[in-house]
Amino acid sequence: xxxxxxxxxxxxxxHCPGTGDFKAIRERTGAFREMDGELxxxxxxxxxxxxxxxxxxxxxxxxxxxxxxxAFASCIQKGTPIGYPCPFAQQMRKRVADDLGPDIRILDxxx
Numbered sequence: 001x002x003x004x005x006x007x008x009x010x011x012x013x014x015h016c017p018g019t020g021d022f023k024a025i026r027e028r029t030g031a032f033r034e035m036d037g038e039l040x041x042x043x044x045x046x047x048x049x050x051x052x053x054x055x056x057x058x059x060x061x062x063x064x065x066x067x068x069x070x071a072f073a074s075c076i077q078k079g080t081p082i083g084y085p086c087p088f089a090q091q092m093r094k095r096v097a098d099d100l101g102p103d104i105r106i107l108d109x110x111x
Contacts, residue, residue, distance in 0.1 A: 005062025024111035052092035071107035
């Protein structure tokens with residue numbers, strides 16, 4: 001079983017309720033295409049706003065609550081639905097991955 005925590009872009013919250021993320025999980029598309037077993041969403045939370053400094057603390061909390069995988073929603077890496085990828089995406093991903101260590105899987109997008 002994969003226990004998933006999703007971090008989304010705070011700037012897209014007014015435009016997107018996460019339906020694409022949840023559809024990708026349900027239908028096993030996007031980043032979830034190759035995953036085996038059950039997928040359980042532990043939490044779905046915003047990055048905390050630019051420049052994403054709260055993402056590390058929020059990822060830690062998702063892990064504390066049981067997540068073994070952290071996915072950055074497609075709004076961060078791909079800029080969907082507003083067409084503007086996060087300029088801090090790579091730095092945010094690196095800081096989260098470095099903080100959580102190798103036992104936590106990191107996904108760069110959802111759908």
